[in-house]
Amino acid sequence: MTDSKDTIITEGFSCPLPIMDYDTIQLAHGAGGKLSGDLIEKVFMPCFGNETLEKLEDQATLSPMKGRLAFTTDSFVVHPIFFPGGNIGELAINGTVNDLCMSGAVPKYISVAFILEEGLPVADLHHIAVSMRRAADRAGVLIVTGDTKVVDRGSCDKLFINTSGIGEIPDHVHMGIKRIKPGDQIILSGHIADHGMAVMTTREGLSFQTQISSDTAALNHLVADMLKASPEIHAMRDPTRGGVATTLNEMARGAHLGIQIYQDRIRVRDDVRGACEILGIDPLYVANEGKLVAFVDKQVADKVLKAMRENELGRQAAIIGEVVAEHPGKVVMKTSLGVNRLIDMPIGQQLPRIC
Amino acid sequence: MTDSKDTIITEGFSCPLPIMDYDTIQLAHGAGGKLSGDLIEKVFMPCFGNETLEKLEDQATLSPMKGRLAFTTDSFVVHPIFFPGGNIGELAINGTVNDLCMSGAVPKYISVAFILEEGLPVADLHHIAVSMRRAADRAGVLIVTGDTKVVDRGSCDKLFINTSGIGEIPDHVHMGIKRIKPGDQIILSGHIADHGMAVMTTREGLSFQTQISSDTAALNHLVADMLKASPEIHAMRDPTRGGVATTLNEMARGAHLGIQIYQDRIRVRDDVRGACEILGIDPLYVANEGKLVAFVDKQVADKVLKAMRENELGRQAAIIGEVVAEHPGKVVMKTSLGVNRLIDMPIGQQLPRIC
Numbered sequence A, B: 001m002t003d004s005k006d007t008i009i010t011e012g013f014s015c016p017l018p019i020m021d022y023d024t025i026q027l028a029h030g031a032g033g034k035l036s037g038d039l040i041e042k043v044f045m046p047c048f049g050n051e052t053l054e055k056l057e058d059q060a061t062l063s064p065m066k067g068r069l070a071f072t073t074d075s076f077v078v079h080p081i082f083f084p085g086g087n088i089g090e091l092a093i094n095g096t097v098n099d100l101c102m103s104g105a106v107p108k109y110i111s112v113a114f115i116l117e118e119g120l121p122v123a124d125l126h127h128i129a130v131s132m133r134r135a136a137d138r139a140g141v142l143i144v145t146g147d148t149k150v151v152d153r154g155s156c157d158k159l160f161i162n163t164s165g166i167g168e169i170p171d172h173v174h175m176g177i178k179r180i181k182p183g184d185q186i187i188l189s190g191h192i193a194d195h196g197m198a199v200m201t202t203r204e205g206l207s208f209q210t211q212i213s214s215d216t217a218a219l220n221h222l223v224a225d226m227l228k229a230s231p232e233i234h235a236m237r238d239p240t241r242g243g244v245a246t247t248l249n250e251m252a253r254g255a256h257l258g259i260q261i262y263q264d265r266i267r268v269r270d271d272v273r274g275a276c277e278i279l280g281i282d283p284l285y286v287a288n289e290g291k292l293v294a295f296v297d298k299q300v301a302d303k304v305l306k307a308m309r310e311n312e313l314g315r316q317a318a319i320i321g322e323v324v325a326e327h328p329g330k331v332v333m334k335t336s337l338g339v340n341r342l343i344d345m346p347i348g349q350q351l352p353r354i355c
Helices: A034-048 A088-101 A122-139 A194-204 A220-229 A243-255 A270-279 A298-309 B034-048 B088-101 B122-139 B194-204 B220-229 B243-255 B270-279 B298-309
Strands: A060-062 A068-076 A106-117 A142-151 A159-169 A185-188 A233-237 A258-262 A293-296 A318-324 A331-334 A340-343 B060-062 B068-076 B106-117 B142-151 B159-169 B185-188 B233-237 B258-262 B293-296 B318-324 B331-334 B340-343
Touching: A034 A122, A034 A142, A060 A106, A060 A142, A068 A088, A068 B106, A068 B142, A068 B159, A088 A106, A088 A122, A088 A159, A088 A220, A106 A122, A106 A220, A106 B068, A106 B159, A122 A142, A122 A159, A142 B068, A159 B068, A159 B106, A159 B159, A185 A298, A194 A270, A220 A233, A220 A298, A233 A243, A243 A258, A243 A293, A243 A331, A243 A340, A293 A298, A298 A318, B034 B122, B034 B142, B060 B106, B060 B142, B068 B088, B088 B106, B088 B122, B088 B159, B088 B220, B106 B122, B106 B220, B122 B142, B122 B159, B185 B298, B194 B270, B220 B233, B220 B298, B233 B243, B243 B258, B243 B293, B243 B331, B243 B340, B293 B298, B298 B318
Parallel strands: A106 A142, A258 A331, B106 B142, B258 B331
Antiparallel strands: A060 B068, A068 A159, A068 B060, A106 A159, A185 A293, A185 A318, A233 A293, A258 A318, A331 A340, B068 B159, B106 B159, B185 B293, B185 B318, B233 B293, B258 B318, B331 B340
16 A cells, blocks of 8 residues: 555566657557557556456456446546555545445456546556556456546646446345434444545645555455444445545435434544644545445444454444434534534535545 | 537437536535535436436445346547537447447446536536436436546546446357458448547538538447347447547457458448548548447348348448458458558547547
8 A cells, every 4th residue: 555656666466667659648549549559558458457358349248247236436536646655546446446345245347447648657657557456456356448548738637547346245235325223333444534634735745744644445355354244234335525524424314314423432643633733624524545434233333343453454443423313314423522513514625636 | 319519409308407506517516515415416316317326325236137247438538528419428328338239238237427627517517417318218228326526627628428337248149359250241330430520520610511410329229130130240349439440450450360341332421521531531540439340240241231221320331341361460441443452550540539
């Protein structure tokens, strides 16, 4: 996960920077001709290559899958494209894996579509592609189909990535907002606001004693551990855009139930809290990219929590509150001072373009 | 299919322009808060709404599918976003449906991801969403999951759309480049170069006696008719970016076989030919968005051709050449003058950003 641009990559899959006719992306790299072929052959195939992708058809053919399918899509437009703890490509793979596994699905296949700005250094694209492959390997998913478009200089901001994904939902898993019920315990998997503040402080050129790093990570192995502990997990979400506050509001509204949380159970790293205070931002509304919120049947909450804490990505997991029959559609937080405060849905963003 | 912005829409699905707090897209429409919810509730749900999408989870849950799956992705960055014969949204749905059915798959589910530029008129987005729904209805596919990002003014060109899709491949259908063999007849489904020239002439502000319209269309029903006539269709492609010439080159290389075509069998409308001549462009290299090239076993070619001609989208279908054992990897065209000319892969684009 230490994949910021200045870091030498030593772990996992590696792939040398290819020798190409151009050092930067040309419009012709997206036109379907020889230069498009060059980009596919020298950058994408060595990075992403697998049996399915190598057929180079306009679509991937996948073996039949037994269970229900989960299908999701997400575009990534974060700037800067490299930030402490990761880059836009790694974020895209992890984000799509996470959207799939939040339904309890086992993520299987990912599509990758690039929109590249003319003039983007090929070395940057290559670096991003290598970290996408590495993220896919860590999550155990295959990149099976893709697309590349190039737009004129000034028509996009360096590069945008869309990743869509397919997963398989095991027969015994049934999650969804509608399954949430009063008494459900709300578990948060760790510290909040790391990703948003890593991007924000980089963008604003702020530096602190310790560097704030994005928490970008694939949560599917953590989810598998949780479901092994008990299938009585009623719903899950990854609190990305809008943070934990927005996610909880969506869940309260969708379930027509109330949510009660406790401020002193929600962990925020000291440096992240400091950055939030300087910038006047509430960490509850800041994006996370490697955290989940789970609504778990009261009977099994401790068991699920224990399983989470045995996984590296859930070491700091905690029960932060519960679902209540009162104040349906609303999220209420008992503050450190002991008073209840309404946690509303934000109007817009505190942080634009952080995923 | 007459869905350019100035045309009053009368056929199919309709949906009134919603009353919203803002006439143009704001950054907050992509931030996951109240304004994001507003956009989903007032624009996307009325346009795209169906039982699966309405669950508003971060992923769609789909019923199990029996056969092999086809999975594809495509980003659309065409400018202008409205052009004679269609718009970027309709193009996106049709393009993804076509990528799926070129494998013989029955297209089923589509994801839609928008990247919107701050300041885009909501009316334009609504118009595009309505035509996407209509295109999906015509093709018989469901839009089941989506994503919206908003970027600062100047960070993208009005809007970009990614559509990914899932289809089901019937057990008796087995298509792929590797199945192509010498003697296979090459069928082209109609006139070429309409889409590319419609976009190009609009962009350049050229006008002709008759308006050149994009051929954007979903080909899945045509493919179904062809497969009903015979499953002995070895491979299919839709000649989009790079046109028929690029597609045939890819097929010749992938199959390690030669391709011989005949210029006088390839149809180009008079107005399109005229525009190509004025702009110095070879129609063989111009994008199509509602045409297919099929490699069909010699024994059944006439039967397949007959079935195609009974479908509106294949009325002008013709056998334009055949696969040969000679000159593997190369495409040779007998010109109207009776001489053979090598049809090479283009280096880059004649027409940037036309799909």
